[in-house]
Amino acid sequence: MAKISNGIITGLNVVTLVVALSAIGFSLYFHVGSESACRRVLKMPLLMLGIALLVVSLSGLLGSCCRISAFMWFYLFVLFFLIVGLIAFTIFAIIVTNKGVGRALSNKGVGDHRLGDYSRWLQKYVVNAENWDEIKSCLVGLRLCQSIQAGQAEDFYRQHLTPVQSGCCKPPNYCGFEFQNATFWTVPKAGPAQPDPDCKTWSNDQTKLCFDCESCKGAALENIKREWRLLAIINFCILVFVTTVYSVGCCALRNNKSNGYRKQRPNP
Incomplete structure (x- = not known):
């Protein structure tokens, strides 16, 4: 054994x-x-x-x-804190991605992905200036919007866009902008159909588009929420694995001590 x-x-x-x-x-x-x-x-x-x-x-x-017990003690010490950390993070991830928590805090938002539907911590962490600039640079670098197929308006609306593409690559539908191509829209002479901030934020500059729109941030939050829920499931599986390893490590440490004790016993 x-x-x-x-x-x-x-x-x-x-x-x-x-x-x-x-x-x-x-x-x-x-x-x-x-x-x-x-x-x-x-x-x-x-x-x-x-x-x-x-x-x-x-x-x-x-x-x-x-069979150096000091290193085994250190190994088990780190695993123990890893187990505690995994438990804490899994609980935290479930709480901050709970839709009811966000709705209890705020009932304000825009579009299908309302910022008020997400926890205040998740909003503050993602939508702050530093983190959002990194996310925006990432989306631009991935050429997310350029991957949308060009064509006529009918072809564009028949496409299945991801929530992030829908929120970040085009102005919201309620703005009433006129379609030119997938990432180029013109404002009607009468102005936007609604005086919404996202309608004013939209830009035909391919590095800006609607990346600073509330609809884009809401779509990003929805995507992050789904990823964190998946991460919580993965964390639970890792937790079971690490706990098993910790138990085996305890057996190995006990064996090291037992073997050391037998070696120190004098021969009869």
Whole structure:
């Protein structure tokens, strides 16, 4: 049983070491060779994750292979706080993406994706100037709006646009703008059909379009909410896995102590 638990911990930490080195490698690649704003955003989180996994995996390998209890204690200590962190983040993700929380705080918004339908924390985190500029640069870099097929107005309205494309790449329908092509709309001589701020925010500049519109921010919040809900499910699966590893690690630590005790016993 001692060899089995130590062998499992060794195997898992070899895999973790490979993941850590891969994360560090991708981070360096994004730092040196990437011009995409989306990829540059991933640079520091990937580097920090890679370094953390590297330290943890090396501690686990030294603790299981070399039977050094101090490193195994450190390994289990980190896993314990990781379990606590995963539980806290999963609960937090469920709370901030709960639609009822946002509606209880505000009943104001625009379009199908009302900003008031989202928690105040999620609005503050995403729609603040610094984060929104990064998201906007990312959307422009991905050429999200240029991927919409050009054609006549009838062809455009028959397309299935994603919520982000609908909210960011064209003016809201209630503005009553005249279609020229997928990303170029003209204001009627009488002006917008409604005096809504989004109608004034729209620009035919391909780097601006409706990226600063409330409808775009609402669509982005809806997308982030769905991703966070998926992340909460993934976190739960990771939590089960890490808890299992923690239990096996406790067995390996107990085996290390037991083996050390037997080695110290004098022969009769």
